[in-house]
Every structure is written in C-alpha cells, then in structure tokens.
Amino acid sequence: MSNVFYIPGEQRAAKVNDLFAAIARRYDLLNDLQSFGLHRQWKRRVAELAAVQPGHRALDLCCGTGDIAFALARRGAAVTGLDFSPSMLDVAESRNKIPDPKSGARNPTFIQDDAQQIPFSDGTFDAVTVGYGLRNLTSWEKGLDEMHRVAKPGGRLVVLDFGKPANDLWRKIYFGHLRRSVPFIGRLFCGNADAYAYILESLKHYPAQLGVAEKMRELKLVNVRVINLLGGAMAINYGEKAA
Ligand SMILES: C[S@@+](CC[C@H](N)C(=O)[O-])C[C@H]1O[C@@H](n2cnc3c(N)ncnc32)[C@H](O)[C@@H]1O
Numbered sequence: 001m002s003n004v005f006y007i008p009g010e011q012r013a014a015k016v017n018d019l020f021a022a023i024a025r026r027y028d029l030l031n032d033l034q035s036f037g038l039h040r041q042w043k044r045r046v047a048e049l050a051a052v053q054p055g056h057r058a059l060d061l062c063c064g065t066g067d068i069a070f071a072l073a074r075r076g077a078a079v080t081g082l083d084f085s086p087s088m089l090d091v092a093e094s095r096n097k098i099p100d101p102k103s104g105a106r107n108p109t110f111i112q113d114d115a116q117q118i119p120f121s122d123g124t125f126d127a128v129t130v131g132y133g134l135r136n137l138t139s140w141e142k143g144l145d146e147m148h149r150v151a152k153p154g155g156r157l158v159v160l161d162f163g164k165p166a167n168d169l170w171r172k173i174y175f176g177h178l179r180r181s182v183p184f185i186g187r188l189f190c191g192n193a194d195a196y197a198y199i200l201e202s203l204k205h206y207p208a209q210l211g212v213a214e215k216m217r218e219l220k221l222v223n224v225r226v227i228n229l230l231g232g233a234m235a236i237n238y239g240e241k242a243a
Pocket of ligand 1: 113
C-alpha cells in the first residue's frame with residue numbers, strides 16, 4: 001500500500017506538512033469522531049504522567065492544535081508547544097485562553113520549529129511529551145533522542161501514539177478499521193480520505209509501543225513502561241531520564 005502523504009526519506013517532512021495544512025481546521029472534530037472522544041482521556045493521562053506542577057517547565061512536541069500543551073498548562077507548568085505546521089499552530093493560538101486566569105495557570109507559548117532539532121539547551125524541561133507525533137517524523141529515533149536531551153535529569157518523557165495490538169485477531173480488526181472506516185470518515189467530514197489513510201501507512205513504518213520502549217531502554221531511561229490502551233490499539237510510553 002502507498003499513500004500520497006507518505007514518502008520515506010528527505011521529502012517526508014514536506015509531505016507531512018502538506019497533510020496537516022490540509023486538515024488543520026477539521027483536525028479536532030475528526031479526532032473526536034474517530035476516537036469517540038476518547039483521545040481527550042488519553043491526553044489527560046499523558047498530562048498526569050508528566051506530573052508537572054507550578055514552577056515546572058514542560059515541552060509538548062508536535063503539539064498540533066495544543067490539547068496536551070493545554071492539559072499541562074492547566075496543571076500550572078510553564079509550557080512550550082512546538083510544531084512545524086503554521087496551520088496547526090494557528091488553531092492552537094486561537095484556543096490559547098486559559099478559562100480561569102485566577103487559577104494561576106498560564107497559557108502555553110507556541111513555537112514553530114522542528115521536533116528533530118529542538119531549539120533548547122540540554123536539561124531544560126521537567127517533562128517532555130509528544131502525542132501522535134513521533135510516528136510522523138522522518139526519524140522518530142532522532143525525535144526521542146532530542147526529547148531525552150532537553151529533559152532534566154529525573155524529567156519524564158511521555159509518548160502517546162497509535163499502537164500495534166499483540167493479539168493477532170484484534171490487530172487485524174483494528175488495522176481494518178484504520179484501512180476502511182477512518183479514511184471514510186476523513187472523506188466525509190474533511191473531504192480528504194488520503195490524509196486519514198496515512199495513519200495506517202505511517203503506523204506500518206513505525207515500531208510503535210515495543211520499539212519506543214526498546215529505544216527508551218537504550219537511552220538508559222529508568223522506570224520505562226508501556227501503558228496499552230484499548231488492547232494496545234493506542235499506547236503510552238513512559239520513561240524518566242536517569243538522575
Ligand atoms: C497527529 S498531529 C498531533 C497533534 C497533537 N499532538 C495531538 O495529539 O492532537 C501531528 C503533529 O506533528 C507535527 N509534526 C510533524 N512532523 C514534525 C516535525 N518534524 N517537527 C515538528 N512538528 C511536526 C504536525 O505538524 C502535526 O501538528
């Protein structure tokens with residue numbers, strides 16, 4: 001199977017940028033439709049695991065329209081959301097209003113940059129998160145290296161993405177859903193089936209929860225764990241930078 005938005009190598013980033021420019025305005029709606037709203041719960045879980053509090057700094061990579069950045073900010077951290085898509089960042093900026101300023105929470109700062117070359121010094125952040133982002137990078141390994149580099153010793157790295165269920169039958173059913181229903185919903189509500197067929201194509205080229213956990217161990221992260229959601233159809237990888 002091939003997809004117009006999946007081209008391995010040098011041209012990949014430009015295609016991914018085109019994809020998110022095409023779907024940015026409908027991105028949040030489609031997330032709700034495709035996950036029956038569950039993505040909100042999973043992103044809250046990411047923010048809980050990041051364990052930030054007032055006085056902490058957090059970085060959310062590939063922040064898109066900002067869901068995880070806002071969840072971290074509501075916990076009182078000073079949050080930077082980084083993404084390379086101006087269209088996705090425009091949506092994030094338009095949502096950039098903490099509902100209750102008296103809570104002490106501050107709006108995230110959104111910056112346009114490349115997750116594979118994070119413009120911050122080593123050891124800057126108490127937590128570094130990424131939701132549905134590593135899978136889209138030309139090199140997911142480089143993205144994880146960078147997350148590790150900019151985390152403080154003891155800092156939490158939290159990765160949320162589509163997973164590969166270990167159970168054969170469930171994996172077949174789930175991949176069938178990604179192959180047929182998800183592009184159908186993409187065509188119906190966003191006029192773009194290819195952008196949503198891309199999810200399965202990119203997942204096939206991504207090692208998902210087991211590969212990310214292995215790489216976290218190679219980086220000598222501690223307390224590495226995989227939290228499977230929906231039988232591994234989604235997963236959160238967690239690890240802490242060694243102190
Ligand atoms: C599927 S969206 C995820 C958005 C958000 N994190 C969420 O969970 O809803 C993936 C995001 O990764 C961004 N992205 C892809 N490659 C990137 C790169 N090399 N550097 C920064 N952002 C990138 C895209 O622009 C897009 O906003």
